[in-house]
Amino acid sequence: MTDQRVGSASSWALAGALSALAGLAVSYLAADLVGGDEAPVAAVAERVIRLTPGGLSERAIRAVGHADKPLLVVGIVVVVTLLSALVGVAARRRPAEWWLPPAAYAVVAAVGFAAVVAQPAPHLPGVFGVVCGYAAWVLVFALLTGPLQTRAPDLPDAPSAGAAHEGSGASRRQFLIRTGLVAAGTVVATYAGRVVGRRRRQVEAARRALELTGVTPPPADAAYDLDVPHQPPWLTPVGDFYRIDTAIVPPAVDPAGWTLRIHGMVDHPVELTFADLVRRPVTEGWLTLNCVSNEVGGDLIGTAWWSGVRIAPLLQAAGVHPDADGVLQTSADGWTCLTPIEVLTDDRNAMLAFAQNGEPLPIDHGFPVRMLVPGLYGYVSATKWVVDLEVTRFDKAQGYWTDKGWSSRGPVKLASRIDVPRGGAHVSGGEVTVAGTAWQQHTGVRAVEISVDGGAWQQTHLAGVPGVDTWVQWRTTVPLHRGDHQVRVRATSATGEVQTSARAAPAPDGATGWHTVDFHVS
Ligand SMILES: Nc1nc2c(c(=O)[nH]1)N[C@H]1C(S)=C(S)[C@@H](COP(=O)(O)O)O[C@H]1N2
Numbered sequence: 001m002t003d004q005r006v007g008s009a010s011s012w013a014l015a016g017a018l019s020a021l022a023g024l025a026v027s028y029l030a031a032d033l034v035g036g037d038e039a040p041v042a043a044v045a046e047r048v049i050r051l052t053p054g055g056l057s058e059r060a061i062r063a064v065g066h067a068d069k070p071l072l073v074v075g076i077v078v079v080v081t082l083l084s085a086l087v088g089v090a091a092r093r094r095p096a097e098w099w100l101p102p103a104a105y106a107v108v109a110a111v112g113f114a115a116v117v118a119q120p121a122p123h124l125p126g127v128f129g130v131v132c133g134y135a136a137w138v139l140v141f142a143l144l145t146g147p148l149q150t151r152a153p154d155l156p157d158a159p160s161a162g163a164a165h166e167g168s169g170a171s172r173r174q175f176l177i178r179t180g181l182v183a184a185g186t187v188v189a190t191y192a193g194r195v196v197g198r199r200r201r202q203v204e205a206a207r208r209a210l211e212l213t214g215v216t217p218p219p220a221d222a223a224y225d226l227d228v229p230h231q232p233p234w235l236t237p238v239g240d241f242y243r244i245d246t247a248i249v250p251p252a253v254d255p256a257g258w259t260l261r262i263h264g265m266v267d268h269p270v271e272l273t274f275a276d277l278v279r280r281p282v283t284e285g286w287l288t289l290n291c292v293s294n295e296v297g298g299d300l301i302g303t304a305w306w307s308g309v310r311i312a313p314l315l316q317a318a319g320v321h322p323d324a325d326g327v328l329q330t331s332a333d334g335w336t337c338l339t340p341i342e343v344l345t346d347d348r349n350a351m352l353a354f355a356q357n358g359e360p361l362p363i364d365h366g367f368p369v370r371m372l373v374p375g376l377y378g379y380v381s382a383t384k385w386v387v388d389l390e391v392t393r394f395d396k397a398q399g400y401w402t403d404k405g406w407s408s409r410g411p412v413k414l415a416s417r418i419d420v421p422r423g424g425a426h427v428s429g430g431e432v433t434v435a436g437t438a439w440q441q442h443t444g445v446r447a448v449e450i451s452v453d454g455g456a457w458q459q460t461h462l463a464g465v466p467g468v469d470t471w472v473q474w475r476t477t478v479p480l481h482r483g484d485h486q487v488r489v490r491a492t493s494a495t496g497e498v499q500t501s502a503r504a505a506p507a508p509d510g511a512t513g514w515h516t517v518d519f520h521v522s
Pocket residue numbers: 241242243244245246247289290291292331332333335364365366377378379382383384385
């Protein structure tokens with residue numbers, strides 16, 4: 001059998017090894033770029049440590065000290081590189097099986113993927129890292145081995161044989177050039193990943209070291225949960241809190257360098273440092289935050305225990321001019337929103353928050369300081385990484401989303417959601433539990449009703465709430481026979497407004513309509 005591919009086995013091994021290193025470097029860089037704390041390789045290392053029987057891992061840790069994780073990371077990189085080199089050699093011998101390298105790399109990427117999603121941390125950076133790393137791996141392998149397969153000596157067209165022979169020298173040169181470029185690119189990507197990641201790691205360390213006096217953990221005695229299986233908890237864990245922002249790289253803002261300017265239509269412009277801010281009296285409270293782009297029944301909503309400083313006294317001290325009607329908030333990454341001045345100065349708990357569920361704000365949720373205003377959608381009130389408050393007028397200024405056609409005012413609309421049963425679920429017959437949540441922050445919810453299969457509206461049981469600024473859980477049971485069923489929900493606000501059935505899309509000022517769920521009883 002004639003070898004149809006040029007290039008020595010060692011060239012193919014080199015191509016395999018180098019493409020693995022390039023892929024790994026890209027996976028680190030990609031994960032860092034979207035704000036990951038740990039790249040896929042680290043996630044695999046963590047999994048390995050977790051899955052290693054206790055005794056064994058203890059012995060290993062005793063042997064190598066606390067270098068166990070870095071050593072494991074190096075070990076994984078070495079193993080992956082060697083595997084990829086072997087795949088390269090195998091690919092040389094089986095030219096027809098072009099799918100072999102991508103398939104083999106996919107297996108390795110799948111291991112990284114599984115490790116990433118097994119972590120409690122947000123998965124996006126790791127998953128992004130795996131996907132980009134895999135793509136880079138396959139592409140680089142194709143790029144490097146391209147020049148190695150230009151000659152096919154078995155081909156009958158003789159005239160090309162001489163050219164092919166010359167081309168072989170040229171392909172060798174091509175291979176070396178490409179190898180050099182990829183090696184250089186890998187070094188650059190590795191370095192860039194370290195630079196991008198370093199700042200975030202520094203800020204993360206500063207965040208962990210922060211001691212915030214007056215910040216308390218979420219009151220544990222509060223019983224706002226109906227504890228219905230499969231229903232999201234009333235208090236949203238930080239790791240499950242939805243995230244919406246325009247930042248590709250979440251800004252890493254060091255509290256030591258953070259300042260907040262309050263200026264514009266005020267008598268006394270001020271600039272506060274983080275130390276100035278946390279010296280002030282701390283305010284705390286429960287608040288449900290939701291996104292204007294949430295669809296009916298959607299999950300862009302969460303509830304947390306927030307701690308911070310009330311904004312009203314700060315504005316009062318600055319001396320707001322009587323003709324001002326808005327505050328333009330700006331974030332460290334240049335995002336803006338415009339908030340009516342009355343909701344920042346009335347008695348609601350509008351705050352500059354620095355803690356979520358008793359811990360310093362996560363970087364992704366606005367560390368070190370964000371705004372929160374009960375009763376308004378996030379896009380007109382909840383600036384993360386806030387650094388600037390300009391007192392102004394609605395006829396002079398505009399926020400980021402308003403500029404793109406969303407409404408300039410964004411009070412939260414009355415809404416309700418069915419969480420149990422899920423759409424398309426199969427549930428067992430008899431008494432079927434139907435449960436969910438309802439909300440209209442800073443107004444409150446008085447009642448939630450459901451209608452089964454188009455029948456009469458029936459009241460549900462409402463859980464307790466700490467006030468009017470959060471969602472409320474509701475539940476009921478309905479006797480249902482076998483077959484397909486449909487349930488819908490509507491809420492009534494504390495002021496007596498009944499939730500409208502009129503369907504509206506999220507744009508420009510929030511979705512409306514009754515959430516409806518179809519399910520099957522067996
Ligand atoms: N800096 C900044 N702040 C922002 C945004 C943004 O894009 N950039 N998005 C807003 C929107 S639209 C919402 S719904 C909330 C979401 O906050 P979360 O990511 O903490 O849930 O943040 C708001 N604050």
